[in-house]
Amino acid sequence: HRGTALFDLDRFAEALKIFEVVLAREPGNVSALIHRGNALIKLKRYAEALASYERAQALDPDEPVAATDRGVALTLLGRFEEGLACHDAALRLKPDLLAAHTNRGNTLVSLGRMDEALASYAKTLALEPEHAEAQFNAAVTRLCVGDFANGWRQYEYRWKKKDVAAGRREFTQPLWHGEKDIAGKTIFLAAEQGLGDTLQFVRYAPLVAALGAKVIVGVQRPLAALVATMPDIALVRTDGDVLPDFDLHCPLLSLPLAFATDLESIPANVPYLWPYEERLAQWRERLPQQDGRLRIGLCWAGSKDHLNDHNRSVPIERLAALLSVPDIDFVSVQKDVSPSDAAVLEQHGVLQLGGEFGDFTDTAAVVAMLDLLVTVDTSVAHLAGAMGKPVALLVPFSPDWRWLMHRPDSPWYPTMRLFRQGTIGDWSGPLENLRAELTDLARRGRAG
Numbered sequence: 001h002r003g004t005a006l007f008d009l010d011r012f013a014e015a016l017k018i019f020e021v022v023l024a025r026e027p028g029n030v031s032a033l034i035h036r037g038n039a040l041i042k043l044k045r046y047a048e049a050l051a052s053y054e055r056a057q058a059l060d061p062d063e064p065v066a067a068t069d070r071g072v073a074l075t076l077l078g079r080f081e082e083g084l085a086c087h088d089a090a091l092r093l094k095p096d097l098l099a100a101h102t103n104r105g106n107t108l109v110s111l112g113r114m115d116e117a118l119a120s121y122a123k124t125l126a127l128e129p130e131h132a133e134a135q136f137n138a139a140v141t142r143l144c145v146g147d148f149a150n151g152w153r154q155y156e157y158r159w160k161k162k163d164v165a166a167g168r169r170e171f172t173q174p175l176w177h178g179e180k181d182i183a184g185k186t187i188f189l190a191a192e193q194g195l196g197d198t199l200q201f202v203r204y205a206p207l208v209a210a211l212g213a214k215v216i217v218g219v220q221r222p223l224a225a226l227v228a229t230m231p232d233i234a235l236v237r238t239d240g241d242v243l244p245d246f247d248l249h250c251p252l253l254s255l256p257l258a259f260a261t262d263l264e265s266i267p268a269n270v271p272y273l274w275p276y277e278e279r280l281a282q283w284r285e286r287l288p289q290q291d292g293r294l295r296i297g298l299c300w301a302g303s304k305d306h307l308n309d310h311n312r313s314v315p316i317e318r319l320a321a322l323l324s325v326p327d328i329d330f331v332s333v334q335k336d337v338s339p340s341d342a343a344v345l346e347q348h349g350v351l352q353l354g355g356e357f358g359d360f361t362d363t364a365a366v367v368a369m370l371d372l373l374v375t376v377d378t379s380v381a382h383l384a385g386a387m388g389k390p391v392a393l394l395v396p397f398s399p400d401w402r403w404l405m406h407r408p409d410s411p412w413y414p415t416m417r418l419f420r421q422g423t424i425g426d427w428s429g430p431l432e433n434l435r436a437e438l439t440d441l442a443r444r445g446r447a448g
């Protein structure tokens with residue numbers, strides 16, 4: 001019980017130690033083995049978690065929770081069909097096991113089988129209509145297939161998820177749901193979730209202002225100065241700042257629901273973010289002179305804390321074929337670079353600037369002077385797209401919902417091209433296609 005309490009407090013390493021104390025005393029404690037596996041999953045030690053679940057199953061082959069949790073570990077290890085079989089086995093043992101229906105849906109999403117995933121989530125919701133995880137996962141799956149009408153409404157269930165709800169700001173002022181009679185009102189639009197989310201959805205601020213409201217936007221500190229370049233925003237506030245009086249509030253990612261956004265009505269007027277002239281002057285001398293050569297930015301990894309980082313980030317070694325294309329000056333805009341990645345960049349003559357960026361005004365200035373940004377799904381992709389810069393986005397087989405399915409373009413960012421994995425975990429196809437395009441771009445650059 002102490003271990004599960006620590007787990008619920010997100011103190012996973014401490015919880016793991018407690019479960020291992022229990023197992024030292026009672027090696028056959030199936031519940032402790034399952035909980036140990038859950039803690040290991042949170043610590044991203046997936047192979048060890050799998051072993052813990054398998055040991056639980058060996059002790060009790062009829063334990064359905066161990067079966068579906070084993071499926072979770074297998075899915076995270078990229079063994080999707082085996083994971084799916086585990087969820088099915090769990091449901092044969094206990095057809096009303098909510099976790100198994102939901103986990104099965106998650107594995108089907110990883111396989112790109114979105115309709116089947118929605119059917120699995122629906123089975124969870126038939127048993128427990130307010131199941132937050134199933135509601136949220138169904139929402140992002142609907143958004144991914146372009147069902148915005150249902151997806152945005154269901155996406156409001158994010159506030160019932162522990163990890164999202166923990167960051168919610170509570171206000172006494174009423175929540176704005178899209179009513180049009182806000183002329184003369186002051187509204188506070190609050191950032192939530194990641195930097196990329198803020199960069200993508202702050203685009204709605206001018207639309208709110210066009211309804212006659214005074215708009216105050218609250219964003220993360222690294223974005224504050226950049227967001228202040230947007231028109232029609234009266235005030236930008238960040239973490240710890242005192243807020244002035246306001247009448248209404250709305251979280252940024254609820255704005256598509258408020259505006260009933262569908263695929264045809266996405267507000268995609270870019271640019272809506274701009275660099276500062278003084279920052280352009282500061283960084284201009286650091287960039288190589290072009291002389292017919294292209295300047296191409298690189299960002300190959302997102303935050304390691306992101307749940308899907310193992311799918312969306314690309315090992316720097318995989319970019320070697322791109323870096324060998326002649327007549328291109330590559331510039332790293334990656335903020336955090338490991339020593340081993342830095343050595344690869346140095347070997348290929350890549351100019352490393354990202355580590356010197358103070359905030360996103362620096363990133364924006366450098367991106368503004370690039371011919372193209374090659375990036376994975378991270379905040380810099382949203383920045384470049386919001387600035388109307390050409391972007392080549394590397395997208396995993398099962399994409400984040402905002403990139404939709406199968407399309408080579410993005411309705412959110414008109415200057416973005418998507419290079420998608422054709423099979424799970426295989427970057428060779430998109431990287432080969434991108435290398436061919438870069439080679440052609442460099443040739444045309446030489447020709448003026």
